Amino acid sequence: MPESHVHRRTALRAHLREHEVDAMLVTDLLNIRYLTGFTGSNAALLVHAADEAGSERRTVFCTDGRYQTQAGEQVPDLELLIDRGSASALARRIESGVAQHRRVGFESGHVTVDGWDALAGAAPSAELVRTPGLVEQLRLFKDEAEVEALRAACAAADRALAELLEQGGLRPGRTELEVARDLEARMLDNGAAGPSFDTIVAAGANSAVPHHRPDGTVLANGDFVKMDFGALVDGYHSDMTRTVVLGSPAEWQREIYELVAASQAAGREAVRVDADVRTVDSVARKVITDAGYGERFLHGLGHGVGLQIHEAPALSQRGDGTIGAGMAVTVEPGVYLPGRGGVRIEDTLIVRPSTPELLTLTTKELVAI
Numbered sequence: 001m002p003e004s005h006v007h008r009r010t011a012l013r014a015h016l017r018e019h020e021v022d023a024m025l026v027t028d029l030l031n032i033r034y035l036t037g038f039t040g041s042n043a044a045l046l047v048h049a050a051d052e053a054g055s056e057r058r059t060v061f062c063t064d065g066r067y068q069t070q071a072g073e074q075v076p077d078l079e080l081l082i083d084r085g086s087a088s089a090l091a092r093r094i095e096s097g098v099a100q101h102r103r104v105g106f107e108s109g110h111v112t113v114d115g116w117d118a119l120a121g122a123a124p125s126a127e128l129v130r131t132p133g134l135v136e137q138l139r140l141f142k143d144e145a146e147v148e149a150l151r152a153a154c155a156a157a158d159r160a161l162a163e164l165l166e167q168g169g170l171r172p173g174r175t176e177l178e179v180a181r182d183l184e185a186r187m188l189d190n191g192a193a194g195p196s197f198d199t200i201v202a203a204g205a206n207s208a209v210p211h212h213r214p215d216g217t218v219l220a221n222g223d224f225v226k227m228d229f230g231a232l233v234d235g236y237h238s239d240m241t242r243t244v245v246l247g248s249p250a251e252w253q254r255e256i257y258e259l260v261a262a263s264q265a266a267g268r269e270a271v272r273v274d275a276d277v278r279t280v281d282s283v284a285r286k287v288i289t290d291a292g293y294g295e296r297f298l299h300g301l302g303h304g305v306g307l308q309i310h311e312a313p314a315l316s317q318r319g320d321g322t323i324g325a326g327m328a329v330t331v332e333p334g335v336y337l338p339g340r341g342g343v344r345i346e347d348t349l350i351v352r353p354s355t356p357e358l359l360t361l362t363t364k365e366l367v368a369i
Contacts, residue, residue: 002077004145008035008138009047009059015134016049016105023048023058023094024105024131025119027087030307031107031135033235036075040067044086045078046093048100058100060093062086087115091122105131140304140312141326146236147350147357150306150328152191153238154348154359156231160186161242161362170369172221172246176201176214179227187231196230196237197309207243208342210298210334221247224341230309237309239330240360241346244367256293256335257366260343263287263333264364267301267315271329271349271356277319284333293335296342302330305348327351328359 012035016024026045032038035045040063048058062081063071071080083089094101106119108130120128142150160183164170169182180199187195202212203219207226219225228241243260245253267284281301288297300316305328313321315329323329332346345364350357 002037004143005035005037006056006077007143009056011138012047012135013049013051015137016047016131019105019129019131019134021049021103021105021129021131023101024134025087025090025094026107026135027115028107028110028135031139034135034139034307036061036078038063038067038071038074039235040070042067042084042086043071044090046090050100060090062089085118087111088118088122091119091126094126095123101126103127103129105129105134107135108132136312139306141324142306142328142350143326146306147328149234149236150238150348150350151359153196153231153233153236154240154361156187156190156192156233157229157238157240158360158362159190160192160231161227161229161240163190165244165367165369170219170225170244170246172219172223174219176203176206176217176219179219179225180214180229183227183229187229190231192231192233194232196232196239200226200228200241202226202342203246204341205339208336208338208340210336210342210344219246222250224253224343226342226344228344228346235307237305237307238360239305239309239332239346239348240362241332241334241344242362242364242367243343243345244369246369249366249368253341254366256337256341257343259288259291259293260333260335260345261364261366263297264331264345264347267331267333268347268349268356268358271315271323271331271351273323273325273351273353275323277313277315277321277323278317280315280323281317281319284331288333288335296335296337297333298336299334302332302346304329323351325351325353 230238270283302315334344336342
């Protein structure tokens with residue numbers, strides 16, 4: 001994604017000029033990956049607001065000697081500084097060029113108090129300015145390179161679940177842990193670098209626990225089995241939940257499943273450009289509340305997804321802001337009946353100017369195994 005990284009840094013410089021800062025010291029490794037492509041465990045990036053498109057002579061990338069070769073391959077277009085204390089090294093660079101770096105932004109949501117003291121000590125002549133969330137504002141809107149990575153991650157998860165079902169991996173007698181490990185192995189076989197998060201497999205009464213950790217519970221005929229899982233591809237996360245029934249579903253299971261499916265469809269329909277995130281949540285939540293199960297919908301409707309499995313925006317009553325084209329979000333209503341079982345249905349979507357693009361393609365019809 002080299003060209004994408006250049007465009008992202010250009011966009012960040014525009015933000016810096018809007019906030020009247022001369023440069024920004026980026027220390028969050030996910031934000032560094034977003035801006036440069038670097039995947040190592042130690043780095044910092046100094047982005048100068050005055051650099052013009054195609055000319056980044058003031059922008060400096062720093063890492064330690066372990067990653068010198070890797071940095072040369074992943075960040076070939078920026079000046080490379082080798083120093084174990086990457087952030088402090090760039091702060092000293094700021095001090096040496098203080099005429100160009102009078103006001104310097106830093107990631108106040110990421111830098112510790114001790115870290116700030118070190119930066120201030122290394123660049124005493126500069127004014128360090130809090131610039132929280134500037135890179136994250138850019139990350140809200142996925143470019144097509146990011147969408148392609150998300151699409152590949154969702155496809156790996158879709159294929160893994162299809163294989164699990166087709167080859168008898170979900171059956172009475174297996175434990176939740178066995179199914180979770182099987183599903184994760186199949187995602188790896190289908191191109192994932194790993195799971196997006198700890199896979200949730202919850203059977204029977206455990207399916208009524210939204211984030212149950214899989215254990216030795218044995219799957220039994222008549223169980224709801226809820227599976228919440230995702231694949232990691234090129235640093236990007238997919239997120240999907242499907243709930244199935246082992247054997248013939250009971251009437252109450254059909255009722256709850258159809259209710260959650262209707263809520264999820266309403267939520268997907270509400271994901272539109274300029275829609276308020278609280279309104280999107282309310283539209284889906286109303287379907288469940290009107291059916292008398294409002295108290296059993298225990299969480300927000302969804303969240304952003306990308307380089308992190310949970311990132312902005314939050315589709316919930318505590319969320320803030322509106323939906324924009326290019327955002328990647330989940331829609332995942334649920335109903336949880338303690339002691340009996342629960343249903344969650346979740347998709348990952350890309351917001352488009354008209355209809356959202358659905359990335360998780362596994363059927364949402366009730367599957368009975």
